Amino acid sequence: MDSKIEPRVGTAFDREMMQRCLTLARRALGRTAPNPLVGAVVVQDGKIVGEGFHPGAGQPHAEVFALKAAGDRAQGATVYVSLEPCNHYGRTPPCTEALIAAGVAKVVVGMVDPNPLVAGGGVARLRSAGIEVVVGVEEADCRQLNEGFIHRMVYQRPFGIFKYAMTLDGKIATTSGHSAWITNPAAREEVQQLRIACDAIIVGGNTVRIDNPRLTIRQIDAPNPLRVVMSRTLDLPTTAHLWQTETVSTLVMTQAGANPDMQMLLRDRGVEILELDSLTPTAAMAHLYQRGCLSVLWECGGTLAAEAIAQGTVQKIFAFIAPKIIGGSTAPTPVGDLGFTQMTQAITLERVQWRTVGSDCLMEGYLPSRESGVGSRESGDKGDKGEES
Numbered sequence: 001m002d003s004k005i006e007p008r009v010g011t012a013f014d015r016e017m018m019q020r021c022l023t024l025a026r027r028a029l030g031r032t033a034p035n036p037l038v039g040a041v042v043v044q045d046g047k048i049v050g051e052g053f054h055p056g057a058g059q060p061h062a063e064v065f066a067l068k069a070a071g072d073r074a075q076g077a078t079v080y081v082s083l084e085p086c087n088h089y090g091r092t093p094p095c096t097e098a099l100i101a102a103g104v105a106k107v108v109v110g111m112v113d114p115n116p117l118v119a120g121g122g123v124a125r126l127r128s129a130g131i132e133v134v135v136g137v138e139e140a141d142c143r144q145l146n147e148g149f150i151h152r153m154v155y156q157r158p159f160g161i162f163k164y165a166m167t168l169d170g171k172i173a174t175t176s177g178h179s180a181w182i183t184n185p186a187a188r189e190e191v192q193q194l195r196i197a198c199d200a201i202i203v204g205g206n207t208v209r210i211d212n213p214r215l216t217i218r219q220i221d222a223p224n225p226l227r228v229v230m231s232r233t234l235d236l237p238t239t240a241h242l243w244q245t246e247t248v249s250t251l252v253m254t255q256a257g258a259n260p261d262m263q264m265l266l267r268d269r270g271v272e273i274l275e276l277d278s279l280t281p282t283a284a285m286a287h288l289y290q291r292g293c294l295s296v297l298w299e300c301g302g303t304l305a306a307e308a309i310a311q312g313t314v315q316k317i318f319a320f321i322a323p324k325i326i327g328g329s330t331a332p333t334p335v336g337d338l339g340f341t342q343m344t345q346a347i348t349l350e351r352v353q354w355r356t357v358g359s360d361c362l363m364e365g366y367l368p369s370r371e372s373g374v375g376s377r378e379s380g381d382k383g384d385k386g387e388e389s
Contacts, residue, residue, distance in 0.1 A: 010108065010137035014080070017041050017048075018110050018138040021082040022145055024053040024062070030223040031056045033199045034292035036113075036149035040066035040081040042074050042104075049073040057292075061086065063095040067102045074102040082110040082142045084135075087122040096125040106132040110142030114153040148199075148294035151315060157289045160313045162298040162305055163194060164334040165320040165360075172301070175328040177210045182322045186358035192218055194318060198225050199293040200251075202284065204304040205231035214241040215299070216248055224248040225297070228288070230304065232279050234259035245270035253287070255279050281308040306336035309347070314367060317349060321361045 008015065024039030032054060040062035042050035050073065052065025063081055067074050085095035085107065099107060107126055112135060113119060126133050143150060151159035165182045166172050173179035181188065195201060201215045208229055215227045227242055227250045234254050242250045243266065252266055256275040263273050276283050281304070288296055298308050308314045319334070340346065349365030356362070 009139070010134060013046070014108055014134070014137045017043060017080040018082065018108065018142070020048070020051070021062075021080050021110065022138070022141055024051055025082055025145060027053050028055050030196045030199065030225065033057070033294045034149075034152065036083055036146045036294075038062040038081065038083045040079060042066045042070040042077050042079050044070070044073045044077040049077065061095050064098055067098055070102075074104055076103060076105045078106040078108060079104050080108045080110075080137075082138075083146065084109050084111065084113040084118055084120070085122040085126065086113070086115075086118050087125045088117045094122075094125075096122050096129075099126060100129045100131065104131060106134070108137050109133065109135045110137055111135075111139045111146075114150045116153075147316075152289065152294050157285050157313070158199070158293040158296045159315055160285065160296050160298060160308065161194070161198065161316045161318060162308065162314045163191065163318040163320075164299075164305070165322065166334055167322055167324040167326050169325045169327060170333050171326050171328060171331040172334050173210075173332050174326055175331045177332075179211065182324065183320045183360050184322070184358040187320050187322075187360045187362065190320075190357055190362065195225055195297060196222050198295045198297040200226040200228050200288050200291075201297045201299050202228045202230060202304075202308075204300045205229065205233070205236055206301055206303075207299070208236055208240055208242060212237070212240055213299075226251055226288075226291075226293075228253060228284070230254075230279060230281075230284060230300075232258065234262040236262060238262075238265060243269045243271055253279060253284055280311060281313040282311045285313045302332055302334055302336035305334060306338050309335065309367070310338055315369075317363070317365050317367070319363045319365075320357070321363065323359055 020041050021039035025037040028037055035054060035057045038061060039053045040051065041048055050066045050070025052062050052069060054062045063079065063085055066079065070077065079099060085099060087094050087096045109123065113122065123133050123135060148159040164172055167182060195217055203213065207213060217224050227248060229242060229252045231252065232255045249272065251272045251274060253274045253276060256277050267273055274287060285296065298305060298314060347367060350368060352363060352365040354361060354363050
């Protein structure tokens, strides 16, 4: 067995400062799309003299805020930044030039930017100006924070997360469809934090019919993701929490020409309607990519979940498991038919982590990376339901 341990980059102080960068970056969770989350810290003589984070697209980057806070103390200082400084003109000027102009002596970078417009160019520009650069401090944590941004850059589509809650015997509801509540309050709070970090939440039509969810954030001043309903027929209730759009937007994706009367009713209530020639998870994610989404949360039932997984639009699983047993041979399960007949076909998750949340257990894991899905079926809205509302 190979017991080789990769050496950690940087000093203990470097790692502490990079973790501070990540803490700062998280203040903008759910607000930066299509930009990444980035934090920066300026250190002079072992003390923080300036810090900042990127608050959203079109606004200054983290380094600019940190340098402004540091003022003249940035001269000869060390700057820590969780993502490689940009070296190109976009909505804002290059951060590399700001760092050079401030006269910093050293820049410590968490990870190289996956954006091909940057991709090492920022590091090279700083080094060419005589600035010492260290790359890869707390890289794993930096990459995890921006896994949605990385996936979007590499694959030109949002990062898909499938969240579900089930009983110990694998049910997401009783045979009657009742599901509130499988998990405990602490687990439901975890879901709130997960929603904050995502730019859109997708459910199917049956979730709307059975659960009437709100899909909103309870936390004051927290950003609400776009609420998305996928329904081929638009056989939906005329009154639902999702049609209340005064403060939170709702997008309904449907098949071209479906139920014109329902479309008119929803538009009158401020709901956006998108007609697609083929309503599939792939088409839905392609549209959300065009809207600038980084991470998309699938809170749907088993049928739509199976389609999303089969088409490769889910990269990560959040599974809450409650110590409850409800039985029922026809009670719904988290994932519908994937067409597998042999255990050897099962999808084995990678980088799996387990932790307890109150009396419940939470498993986080990643689907194996692949260019296409495990099947080619199209999505429907039959049997889709989610627990959280």
